[in-house]
Amino acid sequence: MLQQKIGEVMKVLRHKYLINFYQAIETTSRVYIILELAQGGDVLEWIQRYGACSEPLAGKWFSQLTLGIAYLHSKGIVHRLSAAGRDLKLENLLLDKRENVKISDFGFAKMVPSNQSVRNSPSYRQMNCFSHLSQTYCGSFAYACPEILLGLPYNPFLSDTWSMGVILYTLVVARLPFDDTNLKKLLKETQKEVTFPPNYAISQECKNLILQTLRQAPKRATILDIIKDPWVLKFQPEQPTHEIRLLEAMCQPPSTTNRHQSLEIST
Numbered sequence: 072m073l074q075q076k077i078g079e080v081m082k083v084l085r086h087k088y089l090i091n092f093y094q095a096i097e098t099t100s101r102v103y104i105i106l107e108l109a110q111g112g113d114v115l116e117w118i119q120r121y122g123a124c125s126e127p128l129a130g131k132w133f134s135q136l137t138l139g140i141a142y143l144h145s146k147g148i149v150h151r152l153s154a155a156g157r158d159l160k161l162e163n164l165l166l167d168k169r170e171n172v173k174i175s176d177f178g179f180a181k182m183v184p185s186n187q188s189v190r191n192s193p194s195y196r197q198m199n200c201f202s203h204l205s206q207t208y209c210g211s212f213a214y215a216c217p218e219i220l221l222g223l224p225y226n227p228f229l230s231d232t233w234s235m236g237v238i239l240y241t242l243v244v245a246r247l248p249f250d251d252t253n254l255k256k257l258l259k260e261t262q263k264e265v266t267f268p269p270n271y272a273i274s275q276e277c278k279n280l281i282l283q284t285l286r287q288a289p290k291r292a293t294i295l296d297i298i299k300d301p302w303v304l305k306f307q308p309e310q311p312t313h314e315i316r317l318l319e320a321m322c323q324p325p326s327t328t329n330r331h332q333s334l335e336i337s338t
Contacts, residue, residue, distance in 0.1 A: 084148075088139035090165060090175040109173045111166030114242070118161065123245035126274060130306035133239050135172040136164065137298050138307075138314060140231060143174075144294045145317040149227035159234040160214045161241060213237065213251035217261040218288055220254070229291050236284025236292075240265065243273050248285065262287075276302040295322065 084092065091107035111117075114132065118124070124132070140159075143149065165173040216233035218225035240248040244267065249260045265285050267273060280302050283292040295318040297303060298311055 084143075084146075086139055086142045088135045088172050088174060089142070090173045106175070107173070109165035109175070110168045111170055113162050114164040114166065114172070114238075115161035117166065118241065118245055123271065124242045126243060126272075126277060127306070129239065129242040129277070130302070132164070132172050132242060133235075134303050134306040136174065136235065136238065137294070137303055138311060139172065139174045140235065141294050141298050141311070141314040141318060144228055144231070145314065145321060147321075149231055158211055158214055159231055159238070160211055161238060164238070211251075212254065212257060213247050213249060216288070216291075217258070220258050220261060226288060228293065229288050232284050232292055232294055232297060235297065236281050239277070239284070240281050243277060244268060244271055248281075261285075274302070276305075294318065 090109065093105040093107070096103040096105070159174075163174065163176045165175050167173055212220065214234040214237045216225060216230045219230065237248055248265045249257055251257050264282065267278060280292075280297070280300050283296065283300075286292070292300075295315070298314055298318070304310070
């Protein structure tokens, strides 16, 4: 049963910036999942060894991450809501032998309705594709959006884009934007605009994108905003027309699109 549940979700995910799923083997006590090998380790290890990325390298990795998350979001799948420790963070961005990003650790998926009413929520965005609210609270505080830290129902798609902002900041600065050693302090920091150390040469375009992702939910960038961002487009080998079209189609008013169920990563 568990093997079937994992396979149904992961076997349909095929993208060059996602770790490929090959097979799930279930015994009486365990489930073995066979995945693609990422020879290059993970991005956190890279930063710990070499420090902050150059902006071109950060742009390459972040644009690849953006395409991978755009693919997931276009299918109604969010990465953030997985078992503790499996959320969207640097440890879960693996590198292949050519140092291309491979997003990993999708956890388990379940079907959730995508048309729930969210107008009274602080995470409300007037976009049909990003309207589901979750109350699953798990993962790493350092990458968690303010809504999760406050224990509020939150939009998991916008939670993913917050985590993407934390990742981009860390790529170019080599440290997390918020101190997660004290939850009270972390809550205060996430309510303010993030600041950048003066000794790093970061373009204003890159800073602007980080600021757009690390905003409170009503003003936070969606994956559609991110994939259209000029800084991200600068590092794309070709215009992501297909991905943009899929996301825009999801974001039509409910009356013009078929209602559908979305996949949410969770346990």
